[in-house]
Each structure stands twice: as structure tokens, then as C-alpha cells.
Amino acid sequence: MNSTTGEPRPRSESVLPTNRGARLLAVGGGKGGVGKTFVTVNLATSLARLGKRVVVVDVDLEGANLHTCLGVQTPQRSLADFVSEREEDLGKLVIDTPIPNLRLIGATHGNLADAQPSHLRRVRLLRGLRQLDADIVMLDLGAGSHASVLDYFLVSDDGILVLQPEPTSVENAYTFLRAAFYRRMRLAMVGHGVRQLVTLAMDQRNERGIRTPLDLLREIEAMDTEEARRFVETMRVFRPRVIVNGVRTAEDVKLGFAVSSVCKKYFGVEAEYLGYVNYDDEARRSVSMRRPIVDLRPDADVSIYLQRIARKLLGLPSASVAAHTESAARVEGRSNSRGGHR
Ligand SMILES: Nc1ncnc2c1ncn2[C@@H]1O[C@H](COP(=O)(O)OP(=O)(O)O)[C@@H](O)[C@H]1O
Ligand SMILES: [Mg+2]
Numbered sequence: 001m002n003s004t005t006g007e008p009r010p011r012s013e014s015v016l017p018t019n020r021g022a023r024l025l026a027v028g029g030g031k032g033g034v035g036k037t038f039v040t041v042n043l044a045t046s047l048a049r050l051g052k053r054v055v056v057v058d059v060d061l062e063g064a065n066l067h068t069c070l071g072v073q074t075p076q077r078s079l080a081d082f083v084s085e086r087e088e089d090l091g092k093l094v095i096d097t098p099i100p101n102l103r104l105i106g107a108t109h110g111n112l113a114d115a116q117p118s119h120l121r122r123v124r125l126l127r128g129l130r131q132l133d134a135d136i137v138m139l140d141l142g143a144g145s146h147a148s149v150l151d152y153f154l155v156s157d158d159g160i161l162v163l164q165p166e167p168t169s170v171e172n173a174y175t176f177l178r179a180a181f182y183r184r185m186r187l188a189m190v191g192h193g194v195r196q197l198v199t200l201a202m203d204q205r206n207e208r209g210i211r212t213p214l215d216l217l218r219e220i221e222a223m224d225t226e227e228a229r230r231f232v233e234t235m236r237v238f239r240p241r242v243i244v245n246g247v248r249t250a251e252d253v254k255l256g257f258a259v260s261s262v263c264k265k266y267f268g269v270e271a272e273y274l275g276y277v278n279y280d281d282e283a284r285r286s287v288s289m290r291r292p293i294v295d296l297r298p299d300a301d302v303s304i305y306l307q308r309i310a311r312k313l314l315g316l317p318s319a320s321v322a323a324h325t326e327s328a329a330r331v332e333g334r335s336n337s338r339g340g341h342r
Contacts, residue, residue, distance in 0.1 A: 021130035022055075022137045025313070026156035030176030032063065032143035034164045035245035038283060038293075039306070040140040041069045045292040046310030047136055048101035055094055055134040057105040059152055060142035061116070064107035070097045071290035075106035082125060083117045090128040099295060103134070116148050126155050145179040153240075154184050158313065160241045160274065163259070165252035173259065177240060181213065181267050188234040194220055194227045213267050235268045243309060244276040252276070275309040278302055 027040045037060075044056045058066035058079060067075055075095055081087040093105045117125060129137050139156065141149050153159040159180070163173040179202075186198045197219060201210040210216050213235070221228040240263070244256045256273035263271035280302040286293040294303040308318050 022132055022134045023158075024126075024130060024137050024139065024156040025158045025160060026059075026139040026141055026153045027160045027162060028141040028149060028153045028176065029162040029169075030143065030145060030172035031163075031169050034162050034169050035277070036060075036143075036162045037066055037069055037140050038287065039160075039162050039243060039245055039277065040138055041066065042292045042294045042303070042306040043310050043313070044102055044136075044138045045099050045294050046307045047138075047313070048099055049294070050310060050314060050316070051101070052135040052314070053101055053133075054136045054138060055103045055105060055132050056138045056140065057129065058107035059139045059149075061107045062142055066140050067104060067106040068290060069287055070099070070102070070104060070292070072097055072104060072106065074108060075104070078106045078108045080108050082128070083121060085121075090125070090132060094132065099292070116146060119147075119151075122148055122151055126152070145176050147183070150176075150180050150183045153180055154187070158241055159239075160243060161271075162243050162245050163255070164246045165244060165248075165255050170255070170259070173242075174262070177263065177267070177269075177271075180240070181238065181269065184238055185213075185216075185231060185234060188230055189220075189227055190230070191224060191227055194224060197223070236270075238267075238269050239272065240269070241272045241274045243274050246279045247276045248279050274312055275305060277305045277309070 025043075027036050027043075029036050040056060044054050048054045056066060056070075058064045060066075061080060061083065064078075067073070072095065075093075077087070077093045077095070079093060081093060082090055087093060090105065094103050095106065097104050129139070139152050141152055143149075161173055161176065163169045182198060182202045186195055189195045189198055197208075197210075198216065200206045200208060201213075201216045204211070208219070210219060217228060217231055220231055242256050242259050244252065247253055253276050256276060260271045260273045263269045278301050280293075280300060282297055282300055283293050283302050286296050289296065293300060294306050297303055298307075311318060
């Protein structure tokens, strides 16, 4: 056990990526209501339509609603069965959805007392997810920066951060990234003293005056050059990706670049701006109709943006540059429609 955090030492049962089996994509964002579930459902549907065998997993045990957005009845079997150790085989919890190639491990509200799996259970879960019979496993994370949410984000091949162009969402996204960054660093450090230093740095008002990751790096360099090298390497491979959802103006579109440049300056981390999705009342309606918008209205701008992000995730070129340019012009044409409220 780790005496400072009460968690098992990471090296024995590591939660860090292993790059085997299905590709794991986690969609998080720190704040409820920014569109994590909406983005997950629609990216998963787009990926399935591109021929990938996809399983979406509702990891948001306290606010489970992924099944509803996919038009699936409240599942009888769910992730709650795995968390509470009633079922060991995750494969048995996978159910079909109306979308070909897309299956689901749902969550039910179940017993909220054990809504957050223990660290060890989480490690097992993450291993099991990679072993599912699928090309891509997508996790819809809950809100907040709880350790379990951070682990799902960190262990995935792609940790995708969804944010909205509003100050509270941006603030939450930074809080989430900061928590993820320090947790990742603590897992990467080997020496007890250095791990303690990382834990100390997580408190923004710590008495050692460590205010930024670069301050922390300087302190670590003074203690142990090998750990400092590991720190820099971890910085290099930590690559969160960003989606701005609910975009209405050209200004909103730029937010993704701003977040990405803050990540570089403050954390020394490359955060790729995957793309943006416009605000559309139809999107909200698609949720009421329990169908992904990319399925219901594949030609709507909002669907074109989502499909473009899905293609980018697979390293495919944009399907139709013309369609994208046209819809981008429509968003950008509205650039002054909110009358400079910021
Ligand atoms: N681009 C969008 N345009 C319009 N409404 C959206 C958009 N994205 C999400 N919504 C709506 O916002 C609400 C919250 O989205 P949801 O995906 O449940 O958020 P989260 O999972 O982050 O809590 C839903 O009603 C959804 O339909
Ligand atoms: Mg959600």
C-alpha cells in the first residue's frame, strides 16, 4: 500500500496504458451537461458506421443515461454487476443496440453505496475492457475529477475532454486536466519522496511554493535526475484531446486552440484540438427521440462535425471538404450573433 494515498502501489497492478487489445477512448470533461454523453453516442455511432466494431460503456454509474440516448431499455445486466462483483465476465454484460456494429455495456443506478469501484476493481475493469471483442471501446465518464474518473481517462489510449464555450465549463476543464496531470505524474514516479512531492504540489497553496508543473520539475531535478527524466517523458506522452461542443460563433471555435496553447505553456503538454460541434436544437431533440443525431439527421451540420471528428480519430481524411467548408461558413457567419457578451 502507498502510505500517502492509501492506494496499492501502481507498479504491481498498474492502471497505466498497456496498448493491447481494443482501442480505449474515454470521454470526460469535469462538468455535467457539457455534452459528454451526446458526443460519446454520436462518435461511437459514426465509428460503427465507418465499419468499426464498437462497444460503448456507461461508466457514469451515478448519472447513467447512455442506454436511453441509444434507444435501449434499462439494461437488466449492467456495469453495476461487475462493480459489485456479481459478474466477473464483462463480455456477458454487453448488449445490442439498434445501430449495427454498436453494442453497449449500460449502467443502472443500482446501489449508489458502491457506485465508485475500488482501485483494484477499477484495474480489473480496465483490463477487462481491453479484452472485449471489439475494435474500439468508448467510455462515457461521469462528471467531476474523482480518482476513478481520472483513471479511466488516463488509462485510455485517447482521453477526450469535452467542453463548452462558457467560463464555468472552461474552468472545470482546467481543473480536470490539472488533476489528471498530477495523478498521472504520481503514478509515473517511483521514489516515495518524489511521489510525496507530487502529492504536495497538487495543493495549489502548498508551502513549498510549487505553483506550476515546471516548478515541480525543477524541485524533482534537484532531488533525482532519473525521476526528472521520467517526469519529462510522462509529460511528452500525456496527450489529452479536446472537443468544443455547443459552438455558436467563430470566437467559440477558437476556444479549442486557446485551451491547447494553455496546456502547452502551463503543463508542457500537447493537447490536440480534435474539433468542434455546433449548437443545434435538433441535437436536443434527438436525445428526446432516443436516437443519435448522426443516425437521425446525417446531413445536419452537427452530424457533419461529429462524423469529421470520428474520421480524424481513425486517421481518415475528411469525407467531404466541400460540405465541411460550407457548414463552417455557416457557423462563422454567425460570429457576431451573440453581440460580444464575453
Ligand atoms: N451540440 C449540442 N447542441 C444542442 N444541445 C446539445 C448539444 N450537445 C449536447 N446537448 C444537450 O445538452 C444536454 C446535456 O448533454 P449530455 O450529453 O447529457 O451532457 P453530459 O453527459 O456532459 O452531462 C442534453 O440534453 C443534450 O441533448
Ligand atoms: Mg453524461
